[in-house]
Amino acid sequence: MDILLLQIDPVLEPSAKTAAGYSGPVDATNLGTCFSDVAESRLDHPAVATRASSFSYSWLARAANQVRRYLSSRPEHAAGTRVALQLPNSPEYVAAFYGTLLADCVVVPLPVSLEERRRTQILELAQPDVLISTPADFNAPQVHPTPSTLRLAEKNDVRDPLPPPQRQNHDLAMLLFTSGSMGTPKGVMLSHRNLLANADSILHELPIRADDRTLAVLPFCHAFGNSILQTHILRGATLLLDRGLAFPSSIVESLRDMEATSFSAVPEVYGMLLKYGRLGERPLPALRYMTVAGGELRHDLAEEIARRIKPASFHVMYGQSEATARLASLQPQQLPVRRGSIGRPISGVELAVMDESNRELAANAVGMLCARGENVMLGYWRDPAATADAISPDGWLRTGDLAHRDNDGYFFLHGRASLLIKIQGHRVHPAEIEGLVEAEFPQTAAVAIPTLRGDETRFVLFLAPRDGRSIDVEKIRATCQKELPPYKQPVHYEMIEQFPLTSGYKIDRAALALLIPQASGARRVQPDNILTQSP
Amino acid sequence: MTSDRKGLEGDLMRFVQSRGTRYAKATLQTDLLETGMLDSLLLMDLIFHIEEAYGVRFDSDQVNPSNFRTIEDTVSFVLKQKASPQA
Numbered sequence: 211m212d213i214l215l216l217q218i219d220p221v222l223e224p225s226a227k228t229a230a231g232y233s234g235p236v237d238a239t240n241l242g243t244c245f246s247d248v249a250e251s252r253l254d255h256p257a258v259a260t261r262a263s264s265f266s267y268s269w270l271a272r273a274a275n276q277v278r279r280y281l282s283s284r285p286e287h288a289a290g291t292r293v294a295l296q297l298p299n300s301p302e303y304v305a306a307f308y309g310t311l312l313a314d315c316v317v318v319p320l321p322v323s324l325e326e327r328r329r330t331q332i333l334e335l336a337q338p339d340v341l342i343s344t345p346a347d348f349n350a351p352q353v354h355p356t357p358s359t360l361r362l363a364e365k366n367d368v369r370d371p372l373p374p375p376q377r378q379n380h381d382l383a384m385l386l387f388t389s390g391s392m393g394t395p396k397g398v399m400l401s402h403r404n405l406l407a408n409a410d411s412i413l414h415e416l417p418i419r420a421d422d423r424t425l426a427v428l429p430f431c432h433a434f435g436n437s438i439l440q441t442h443i444l445r446g447a448t449l450l451l452d453r454g455l456a457f458p459s460s461i462v463e464s465l466r467d468m469e470a471t472s473f474s475a476v477p478e479v480y481g482m483l484l485k486y487g488r489l490g491e492r493p494l495p496a497l498r499y500m501t502v503a504g505g506e507l508r509h510d511l512a513e514e515i516a517r518r519i520k521p522a523s524f525h526v527m528y529g530q531s532e533a534t535a536r537l538a539s540l541q542p543q544q545l546p547v548r549r550g551s552i553g554r555p556i557s558g559v560e561l562a563v564m565d566e567s568n569r570e571l572a573a574n575a576v577g578m579l580c581a582r583g584e585n586v587m588l589g590y591w592r593d594p595a596a597t598a599d600a601i602s603p604d605g606w607l608r609t610g611d612l613a614h615r616d617n618d619g620y621f622f623l624h625g626r627a628s629l630l631i632k633i634q635g636h637r638v639h640p641a642e643i644e645g646l647v648e649a650e651f652p653q654t655a656a657v658a659i660p661t662l663r664g665d666e667t668r669f670v671l672f673l674a675p676r677d678g679r680s681i682d683v684e685k686i687r688a689t690c691q692k693e694l695p696p697y698k699q700p701v702h703y704e705m706i707e708q709f710p711l712t713s714g715y716k717i718d719r720a721a722l723a724l725l726i727p728q729a730s731g732a733r734r735v736q737p738d739n740i741l742t743q744s745p
Numbered sequence: 746m747t748s749d750r751k752g753l754e755g756d757l758m759r760f761v762q763s764r765g766t767r768y769a770k771a772t773l774q775t776d777l778l779e780t781g782m783l784d785s786l787l788l789m790d791l792i793f794h795i796e797e798a799y800g801v802r803f804d805s806d807q808v809n810p811s812n813f814r815t816i817e818d819t820v821s822f823v824l825k826q827k828a829s830p831q832a
Contacts, residue, residue, distance in 0.1 A: 459805065459808060691765055692766060696765065696787060
């Protein structure tokens with residue numbers, strides 16, 4: 211695998227020329243070409259802006275073409291080659307993304323905070339030929355090929371025009387790794403058509419304008435963050451990036467100082483904004499709307515957000531990686547009357563509630579929420595069996611979410627049909643934690659049960675001995691802390707003699723959930739002793 | 746008072762360091778913001794831990810970079826709050 215490190219030349223241009231807004235990816239067939247067209251029409255309009263710098267569409271197009279030339283000129287270059295991106299939200303990410311597509315390659319974004327085990331699994335599955343990073347984000351102790359370096363985006367990069375990319379429509383554009391139903395990573399295969407179709411649907415649904423400035427806190431390497439990236443770039447708008455956005459108050463300050471016109475986040479972030487962010491106490495005159503997706507936001511919190519950001523509007527949305535990103539949206543004026551609804555399908559998307567045999571159920575019956583449209587993925591990477599399970603022969607994607615439809619066509623969720631849960635927008639399967647513990651400690655049976663802690667979902671790990679011997683919880687805790695990213699780490703470890711079983715002799719997870727001790731997050735230390743004990 | 750500080754420092758250090766290899770090198774003075782260690786999940790976990798373990802509640806004004814930039818900053822804040830409850 212070749213390594214390419216991107217560095218930005220600190221040469222900034224004055225902004226001046228700005229052409230008219232772009233009309234949208236109506237007839238485009240290649241997302242990279244589509245980006246180039248937008249860039250040509252937006253010229254010096256900022257595509258990405260931080261507090262210190264601004265990166266115009268012209269800059270971005272040059273940078274993307276540098277990446278493209280690097281990839282295309284490799285002797286082993288072939289269409290469909292996978293290119294891994296190990297980059298945070300940055301101008302480099304955006305340049306690498308479109309440069310890869312323009313080179314007829316496939317983007318494989320690696321989540322930045324990925325644990326080493328997971329990263330290795332994903333690299334083994336995807337087998338990328340090239341990994342693109344920056345000197346700051348790339349820290350491998352031993353690298354076999356010496357990394358190449360590319361300085362973005364040199365002005366003197368005037369060379370022969372490049373031929374148009376060959377890949378289009380149903381060709382694979384992006385491999386998005388997510389947790390599958392068994393806890394192992396699954397590569398969601400998204401085509402150029404998938405990405406363009408979903409961006410187009412969202413551009414119809416949301417009032418995204420060419421002069422919009424969206425504060426991008428969601429990672430571009432996830433489906434929702436990727437959707438923010440695509441829709442705003444294809445509209446010729448501006449992505450705002452800022453640091454220190456862990457603090458709810460910093461998010462509100464950034465929205466104000468950077469004059470953001472829109473903001474999108476997962477439910478947990480909105481929970482924090484309400485609790486600690488003082489959202490709405492000071493006006494945000496530039497703000498036009500906010501959206502939430504990537505998990506369920508409690509209805510009362512959604513109404514509270516909507517109330518606090520007025521006159522800006524609040525859009526509750528619903529989506530899935532397997533459907534590129536977003537599937538449904540609740541119009542802001544419907545929020546008070548459709549309590550808890552995820553809304554109706556966005557344009558170009560069909561939603562239906564179905565039974566086990568993929569027959570559509572009548573209104574108000576609860577069943578599997580299914581989706582169909584040009585945004586539904588090609589399938590799972592090198593996993594035809596899982597693909598066949600997920601997508602019916604007539605193109606319906608089984609989302610794994612249970613739902614019903616009311617008489618007016620609004621959809622409401624009723625939890626997951628499988629054990630997958632969402633933590634801060636990350637999809638996590640209990641088997642990821644259970645599998646790790648049982649592999650390292652074969653004498654221990656482990657069951658991870660989601661629990662609400664504050665407003666956040668996290669895991670409690672139940673441990674039972676298989677052979678009657680005692681369990682070393684501290685060793686298990688240390689392993690989880692070493693091997694799992696923080697959001698997957700159990701917040702509490704509970705020992706149990708044996709697991710309760712269902713009548714079918716399966717572990718009774720519902721019964722275990724009732725055994726979670728209250729305030730389990732606090733049991734890890736004996737806190738009051740710490741303040742009084744001697745050193 | 747010094748023993749309070751030592752105990753609290755030890756507890757919060759363990760709390761942060763135990764989050765994974767990336768956090769293992771954190772010291773009392775490590776700038777958690779500059780190093781990118783402090784994300785919203787760690788912030789929420791720290792607040793939850795401090796509220797549960799020490800009975801110190803945070804106002805929205807207090808959840809800011811100056812109280813969370815380093816572990817030392819957070820320790821000072823908790824001790825100040827403990828010393829003047831409801832102040």
